[in-house]
Amino acid sequence: MEPFKKIKSIATPLDKVNVDTDQIVPKQFLKLIQRTGFGQYLFYDWRYEKGGLPRKDFVLNDPAYGHSRILLARDNFGCGSSREHAVWALDDYGFKVIISTSFADIFYNNCFKNGILPIRVSDEILEKLFSTKSEIEVDLETQSIKADNVSISFQIEPHWKKILLEGLDDIAMTLLHEEQIASYEKSHKI
Amino acid sequence: MLNITEKILARASGKKEVSPGDVVFVNVDKVMVHDVSGPGVLAVFEKLRKKGMTIDKVWDPERVWVAEDHFVPAADKISAQNIVLLTNFTKQFGIKKHFKYGMGQYGICHTLSHEEAMVLPGEVYVGGDSHTNTTGALGAFAAGLGHTDVAYVLLNGKIWFKVPETLFFKLNGKLPDHVMAKDLILKIIGDIGTDGAAYKTMQFGGTGVSEMSVESRLTLTNMTTEAGAKSGIVEPDQKIREYLAARGITRYDEVHGDADAQYEKVYEYEGSEMEPIVAKPFSPENTVVARDLSSVELDKAYIGSCTGAKLEDLEAAAKILKGRTVKIRTEVLPAAMSIFRKAMDGGLLKIFLDAGVVVGPPTCGACCGAHMGVLAKDEICISTTNRNFPGRMGHIESQTYLASPLVAAASAVTGKITDPRDLK
Numbered sequence: 001m002e003p004f005k006k007i008k009s010i011a012t013p014l015d016k017v018n019v020d021t022d023q024i025v026p027k028q029f030l031k032l033i034q035r036t037g038f039g040q041y042l043f044y045d046w047r048y049e050k051g052g053l054p055r056k057d058f059v060l061n062d063p064a065y066g067h068s069r070i071l072l073a074r075d076n077f078g079c080g081s082s083r084e085h086a087v088w089a090l091d092d093y094g095f096k097v098i099i100s101t102s103f104a105d106i107f108y109n110n111c112f113k114n115g116i117l118p119i120r121v122s123d124e125i126l127e128k129l130f131s132t133k134s135e136i137e138v139d140l141e142t143q144s145i146k147a148d149n150v151s152i153s154f155q156i157e158p159h160w161k162k163i164l165l166e167g168l169d170d171i172a173m174t175l176l177h178e179e180q181i182a183s184y185e186k187s188h189k190i
Numbered sequence: 191m192l193n194i195t196e197k198i199l200a201r202a203s204g205k206k207e208v209s210p211g212d213v214v215f216v217n218v219d220k221v222m223v224h225d226v227s228g229p230g231v232l233a234v235f236e237k238l239r240k241k242g243m244t245i246d247k248v249w250d251p252e253r254v255w256v257a258e259d260h261f262v263p264a265a266d267k268i269s270a271q272n273i274v275l276l277t278n279f280t281k282q283f284g285i286k287k288h289f290k291y292g293m294g295q296y297g298i299c300h301t302l303s304h305e306e307a308m309v310l311p312g313e314v315y316v317g318g319d320s321h322t323n324t325t326g327a328l329g330a331f332a333a334g335l336g337h338t339d340v341a342y343v344l345l346n347g348k349i350w351f352k353v354p355e356t357l358f359f360k361l362n363g364k365l366p367d368h369v370m371a372k373d374l375i376l377k378i379i380g381d382i383g384t385d386g387a388a389y390k391t392m393q394f395g396g397t398g399v400s401e402m403s404v405e406s407r408l409t410l411t412n413m414t415t416e417a418g419a420k421s422g423i424v425e426p427d428q429k430i431r432e433y434l435a436a437r438g439i440t441r442y443d444e445v446h447g448d449a450d451a452q453y454e455k456v457y458e459y460e461g462s463e464m465e466p467i468v469a470k471p472f473s474p475e476n477t478v479v480a481r482d483l484s485s486v487e488l489d490k491a492y493i494g495s496c497t498g499a500k501l502e503d504l505e506a507a508a509k510i511l512k513g514r515t516v517k518i519r520t521e522v523l524p525a526a527m528s529i530f531r532k533a534m535d536g537g538l539l540k541i542f543l544d545a546g547v548v549v550g551p552p553t554c555g556a557c558c559g560a561h562m563g564v565l566a567k568d569e570i571c572i573s574t575t576n577r578n579f580p581g582r583m584g585h586i587e588s589q590t591y592l593a594s595p596l597v598a599a600a601s602a603v604t605g606k607i608t609d610p611r612d613l614k
Contacts, residue, residue: 018384027558031268105388
């Protein structure tokens with residue numbers, strides 16, 4: 001994976017709670033065997049009309065967010081099925097950061113395995129980020145989020161930070177360093 | 191002062207004790223993939239191969255098992271191809287426990303996990319499916335993982351977990367006859383919300399749970415996923431021992447919590463106060479008592495899935511349907527062939543057919559809206575399954591109400607959502 005440093009981008013506001021992985025990638029695309037190319041199916045049923053035309057009222061189709069790499073989501077994002085295809089689709093589409101008040105557990109873990117940084121923030125901060133029109137800067141090294149109306153630090157489990165910062169493949173890394181992770185985690189407990 | 195989950199994780203990681211929040215590397219006892227997560231894992235293997243890793247064996251083929259459940263009978267050409275992929279995988283890696291569609295016992299993975307006793311008390315079990323939690327009812331630590339994590343376990347036999355906090359749900363006294371475990375778990379999810387147990391274990395106990403059958407307990411743990419839980423668990427007891435003995439298994443190493451085990455929080459429910467509960471669209475937390483929905487007209491009743499098509503679920507539905515006929519399209523899909531056979535031997539299939547119900551083969555198909563009877567736009571279904579998100583069982587503008595098999599069967603008879611007590 002590419003090392004994760006700083007991402008500065010306009011953020012796409014997805015104003016829905018309990019977005020489950022079937023909304024992120026509908027079941028009909030789970031049959032595909034390859035791991036790449038899922039971006040085109042991201043939020044498929046919300047994004048396209050029956051005939052395959054983009055739905056104008058869906059936020060991903062708003063040209064203002066065309067190059068967005070940060071997704072703003074709401075409570076319990078990624079609940080439901082454990083399909084990792086959901087994260088593959090977000091990644092393939094171009095999202096590298098997802099900010100929400102809470103994430104479903106398996107989804108949260110799957111993000112790190114694929115170079116996406118999920119960040120949990122308070123309701124109050126999320127509201128501010130939803131209302132900003134400026135770009136949002138996320139710096140993993142300093143664990144900070146900055147926008148015109150927000151400047152905060154966020155928490156992240158130490159081993160996940162290390163994996164993303166160094167662009168380590170989780171599997172390869174855990175193979176080599178599992179004991180180090182345990183002791184690192186112990187000494188950096190949050 | 192450790193609870194059962196902490197003790198299992200401590201033992202599996204070679205530690206004397208662990209506490210919530212600790213990160214532990216555990217040895218995994220069993221791992222499962224199915225026809226969606228299997229190809230997903232193989233895609234991860236491909237990625238690793240491209241990076242130069244050699245992948246020609248799994249850590250222990252005896253501890254890996256495979257189910258074909260989501261897209262069987264093959265829904266189309268691609269799903270047929272996925273089954274071929276899965277078959278080649280198990281052949282190549284020497285995995286013998288592959289439950290194949292059309293070759294004797296097969297069914298939904300979470301149902302096979304207990305029907306075939308693939309997982310035993312005290313074990314650490316992971317699977318490439320979010321409802322892997324189900325099997326915790328046997329007294330194991332059971333959790334779902336993403337494809338990358340499953341790939342890692344297949345190669346190394348280990349995985350790390352952060353030891354979860356445990357919420358303890360205590361049921362005092364038996365549930366009334368018209369109330370099932372499904373009603374209790376819906377009630378709990380309605381109370382704590384769909385992220386009420388996020389990254390926590392939900393443990394069930396109390397006299398009401400001790401009196402519950404193993405299958406009822408499995409309904410409880412199955413839907414812990416819908417509260418965001420990492421795992422669900424029940425302490426093993428004589429009922430579990432008998433259940434496993436009936437499957438020829440008597441040797442395993444049970445784990446029990448200490449008498450002074452600690453829980454983050456204890457919730458108490460009085461069995462006698464419980465009522466039939468239904469979760470309205472579009473969330474399992476959207477619960478009300480069934481009687482409040484008696485004006486909701488339905489298009490379909492679905493009795494299927496790992497949640498609601500075990501033998502006792504079918505028996506409950508048959509109790510209602512005996513001598514009656516259905517007013518709406520109704521499907522019963524036993525969750526495994528072993529259950530299908532028991533339903534046949536016990537005369538349940540005749541009751542279903544006499545009532546006008548279609549009986550189909552085990553599959554996840556319609557539960558996840560993939561195939562085998564999906565919903566049309568605006569159609570409304572009452573279902574014994576576990577999720578009712580938008581589009582879960584078909585069209586994005588269809589609706590699913592989650593209910594017990596008793597409520598689903600009573601509703602099939604009247605065509606409206608019906609509390610079984612109100613059936614004439």
